[in-house]
Amino acid sequence: xxxxxxxxxxxxxxxxxxxxxxxxxxxxxxxxxxxxxxxxxxxxxxxxxxxxxxxxxxxxxxxxxxxxxxxxxxxxxxxxxxxxxxxxxxxxxxxxxxxxxxxxxxxxxxxxxxxxxxxxxxxxxxxxxxxxxxxxxxxxxxxxxxxxxxxxxxxxxxxxxxxxxxxxxxxxxxxxxxxxxxxxxxxxxxxxxxxxxxxxxxxxxxxxxxxxxxxxxxxxxxxxxxxxxxxxxxxxxxxxxxxxxxxxxxxxxxxxxxxxxxxxxxxxxxxxxxxxxxxxxxxxxxxxxxxxxxxxxxxxxxxxxxxxxxxxxxxxxxxxxxxxxxxxxxxxxxxxxxxxxxxxxxxxxxxxxxxxxxxxxxxxxxxxxxxxxxxxxxxxxxxxxxxxxxxxxxxxxxxxxxxxxxxxxxxxxxxxxxxxxxxxxxxxxxxxxxxxxxxxxxxxxxxxxxxxxxxxxxxxxxxxxxxxxxxxxxxxxx
Amino acid sequence: xxxxxxxxxxxxxxxxxxxxxxxxxxxxxxxxxxxxxxxxxxxxxxxxxxxxxxxxxxxxxxxxxxxxxxxxxxxxxxxxxxxxxxxxxxxxxxxxxxxxxxxxxxxxxxxxxxxxxxxxxxxxxxxxxxxxxxxxxxxxxxxxxxxxxxxxxxxxxxxxxxxxxxxxxxxxxxxxxxxxxxxxxxxxxxxxxxxxxxxxxxxxxxxxxxxxxxxxxxxxxxxxxxxxxxxxxxxxxxxxxxxxxxxxxxxxxxxxxxxxxxxxxxxxxxxxxxxxxxxxxxxxxxxxxxxxxxxxxxxxxxxxxxxxxxxxxxxxxxxxxxxxxxxxxxxxxxxx
Numbered sequence: 001x002x003x004x005x006x007x008x009x010x011x012x013x014x015x016x017x018x019x020x021x022x023x024x025x026x027x028x029x030x031x032x033x034x035x036x037x038x039x040x041x042x043x044x045x046x047x048x049x050x051x052x053x054x055x056x057x058x059x060x061x062x063x064x065x066x067x068x069x070x071x072x073x074x075x076x077x078x079x080x081x082x083x084x085x086x087x088x089x090x091x092x093x094x095x096x097x098x099x100x101x102x103x104x105x106x107x108x109x110x111x112x113x114x115x116x117x118x119x120x121x122x123x124x125x126x127x128x129x130x131x132x133x134x135x136x137x138x139x140x141x142x143x144x145x146x147x148x149x150x151x152x153x154x155x156x157x158x159x160x161x162x163x164x165x166x167x168x169x170x171x172x173x174x175x176x177x178x179x180x181x182x183x184x185x186x187x188x189x190x191x192x193x194x195x196x197x198x199x200x201x202x203x204x205x206x207x208x209x210x211x212x213x214x215x216x217x218x219x220x221x222x223x224x225x226x227x228x229x230x231x232x233x234x235x236x237x238x239x240x241x242x243x244x245x246x247x248x249x250x251x252x253x254x255x256x257x258x259x260x261x262x263x264x265x266x267x268x269x270x271x272x273x274x275x276x277x278x279x280x281x282x283x284x285x286x287x288x289x290x291x292x293x294x295x296x297x298x299x300x301x302x303x304x305x306x307x308x309x310x311x312x313x314x315x316x317x318x319x320x321x322x323x324x325x326x327x328x329x330x331x332x333x334x335x336x337x338x339x340x341x342x343x344x345x346x347x348x349x350x351x352x353x354x355x356x357x358x359x360x361x362x363x364x365x366x367x368x369x370x371x372x373x374x375x376x377x378x379x380x381x382x383x384x385x386x387x388x389x390x391x392x393x394x395x396x397x398x399x400x401x402x403x404x405x406x407x408x409x410x411x412x413x414x415x416x417x418x419x420x421x422x423x424x425x426x427x428x429x430x431x432x433x434x435x436x437x438x439x440x441x442x443x444x445x446x447x448x449x450x451x452x453x454x455x456x457x458x459x460x461x462x463x464x465x466x467x468x469x470x471x472x473x474x475x476x477x478x
Numbered sequence: 479x480x481x482x483x484x485x486x487x488x489x490x491x492x493x494x495x496x497x498x499x500x501x502x503x504x505x506x507x508x509x510x511x512x513x514x515x516x517x518x519x520x521x522x523x524x525x526x527x528x529x530x531x532x533x534x535x536x537x538x539x540x541x542x543x544x545x546x547x548x549x550x551x552x553x554x555x556x557x558x559x560x561x562x563x564x565x566x567x568x569x570x571x572x573x574x575x576x577x578x579x580x581x582x583x584x585x586x587x588x589x590x591x592x593x594x595x596x597x598x599x600x601x602x603x604x605x606x607x608x609x610x611x612x613x614x615x616x617x618x619x620x621x622x623x624x625x626x627x628x629x630x631x632x633x634x635x636x637x638x639x640x641x642x643x644x645x646x647x648x649x650x651x652x653x654x655x656x657x658x659x660x661x662x663x664x665x666x667x668x669x670x671x672x673x674x675x676x677x678x679x680x681x682x683x684x685x686x687x688x689x690x691x692x693x694x695x696x697x698x699x700x701x702x703x704x705x706x707x708x709x710x711x712x713x714x715x716x717x718x719x720x721x722x723x724x725x726x727x728x729x730x731x732x733x734x735x736x737x738x739x740x741x742x743x744x745x746x747x748x749x750x751x752x753x754x755x756x757x758x759x760x761x762x763x764x765x766x767x768x769x770x771x772x773x774x775x776x777x778x779x780x781x782x783x784x785x786x787x788x789x790x791x792x793x794x795x796x797x798x799x800x801x802x803x804x805x806x807x808x809x810x811x812x813x814x
Contacts, residue, residue: 071576074535075572081546082557085554088554100547104780104783105779108540115529115532171768423558423561431561449583
């Protein structure tokens with residue numbers, strides 16, 4: 001068989017492609033639902049026009065993105081069965097439960113209330129209408145919890161037994177599954193990162209308008225809000241990332257070793273964190289590197305004299321435990337994805353910090369910079385906030401899922417053993433090409449539409465009714 | 479009570495919900511070129527399902543996830559076996575969903591025409607292929623001892639399944655036009671009514687043939703009874719529509735879809751995926767199901783969630799109960 005028609009390889013590419021693509025829209029949905037809810041709450045409480053304008057404006061960006069999140073999400077739900085049927089048979093008893101819970105408890109909720117929010121402006125009383133966007137926000141966060149709990153099982157299987165007769169994993173403790181320590185650590189990390197991405201989007205849009213000196217009355221508060229949210233969510237993402245790192249070292253030490261491309265077990269100062277390395281592509285030998293001593297020890301164990309196991313030792317351990325085989329992830333992917341995630345994330349927090357300092361009312365430096373020739377570059381940097389944060393997010397997922405390899409479910413099932421045995425390479429190639437073409441086209445259309453809507457800026461509000469003084473509630477339609 | 483039976487019931491219920499609800503979305507989408515004389519008409523038609531198509535589609539996601547949790551073997555066999563058919567359904571649902579959202583983003587007629595066409599195709603393809611898929615499930619497909627489907631995509635296109643596809647296509651088309659007639663007024667409503675009568679009669683003929691074939695070849699006593707009930711409600715729907723009782727007509731049509739799906743699931747029971755080559759390889763509610771513990775946990779979740787879902791979705795339909803009119807569309811601002 002032609003190696004290009006290897007169903008395993010093609011299915012992995014398809015899953016990676018469709019999942020990363022889906023996750024471009026998920027953080028915007030989760031983060032923007034919260035943001036829009038906050039703007040609308042500010043409007044309901046203060047009755048200030050600018051908050052209604054911001055609600056409508058960012059609501060519009062949120063909605064252009066929402067449909068894409070929904071339709072690409074169905075693909076995810078189907079793909080386990082379509083491409084990974086042996087995986088589905090093996091873990092369905094355990095893994096299906098959080099997925100079904102997500103649907104029954106969270107996703108229905110989200111899908112129903114988003115419709116009520118979009119089209120309910122003129123049909124629901126103001127307070128109730130506000131409640132629908134909060135319900136959407138809560139639904140989306142809850143939804144994320146169940147999905148992360150399902151994913152955590154693949155990283156660190158808990159709450160199950162293996163039924164030898166049926167050749168599958170069976171759920172024995174739903175509570176253990178839902179409170180998996182990897183889920184408890186990954187959930188805040190993911191959610192704060194989603195908020196960070198949404199904040200990045202707001203800062204990007206606000207900075208674009210402000211750099212052109214337009215829509216000042218709405219975009220100034222938007223920038224301020226966005227920068228604060230970026231700063232807080234970014235800091236919380238970093239902190240929760242630290243606790244996720246600890247959980248990872250305990251459950252998947254190989255992933256941490258792969259993140260560092262560290263082949264030999266190291267202790268204390270030797271357990272250093274390399275900022276940059278030039279070496280052979282697989283990372284087995286290096287030519288040049290910049291390293292911070294002790295940092296890896298601290299990240300992995302929260303002590304300065306901790307021991308971090310290296311790839312070679314772990315590989316030997318795993319061969320003893322699981323039999324002969326290669327238990328090392330693709331090192332250059334994990335190494336660089338981990339670095340880019342951290343670099344982009346830190347740069348993001350730094351951008352927010354500088355932005356907050358410069359936009360302080362009394363900042364003399366800010367006043368000078370914004371009036372001088374540097375101003376253009378400061379705005380340019382701010383406009384890059386969104387791609388920066390989205391990039392960090394994607395790198396994080398690439399790292400955590402590629403770092404899980406060669407396992408599909410850590411220690412239980414290898415990726416190679418999960419693929420559908422009866423789906424041919426040709427069929428997967430057809431679907432991979434179809435998804436690539438459609439997703440690619442839609443990405444272009446989506447980007448243009450969001451850009452157009454964002455550059456248009458907030459709409460002016462209709463005049464209040466001359467007699468009653470009540471603003472005409474707008475009717476919303478497709 | 480055996481929880482595998484309970485979950486067979488819940489999954490039946492979820493698919494009934496999906497086909498009754500997204501079924502009329504498909505019909506509304508397919509009716510665009512027949513009923514929409516100008517852009518305002520087409521916007522009226524799309525807006526009849528504007529606030530609800532998304533939650534209707536969610537029934538499919540929940541049905542799929544519930545199948546994964548309660549009958550993983552069924553989920554794995556069905557989804558890997560019908561790979562290309564499901565791929566086409568997925569691509570159609572993607573195109574349909576984004577088209578609703580993108581269509582009004584630009585004013586040019588060419589832009590709108592493109593998305594109108596995608597709505598029609600994105601509605602017609604799943605309406606047909608879901609029938610083909612369920613036709614094949616009822617008919618049985620070749621499975622090996624590991625429950626893997628051993629046929630090809632083209633084996634799915636047998637006469638019985640194709641008839642099932644045409645039946646669901648027509649059923650959903652009529653269902654959708656009845657919904658348009660229920661949710662609009664004036665000239666457009668009259669056109670929808672007339673179209674529903676014509677497509678309704680065609681649906682009766684094709685559905686009668688399909689239900690008869692199902693009953694004779696694969697049916698049990700109860701599935702036969704339900705087929706008969708479905709036939710009666712279908713005829714009632716067409717008659718009610720002819721007399722201008724659009725509420726009754728739509729209700730009877732929804733009942734028809736529900737009874738037809740129920741009849742198909744009952745003709746399966748206790749199999750979930752019969753093997754056409756060797757009955758020993760058939761998937762049943764017993765050998766496809768999750769462990770007793772998982773089913774117990776999921777039953778609790780369903781007991782809490784389902785009443786809530788019905789309540790808030792019912793409320794949504796109540797909020798959007800008013801007819802969509804041309805004046806309403808022309809006076810409103812575009813959503814986003």
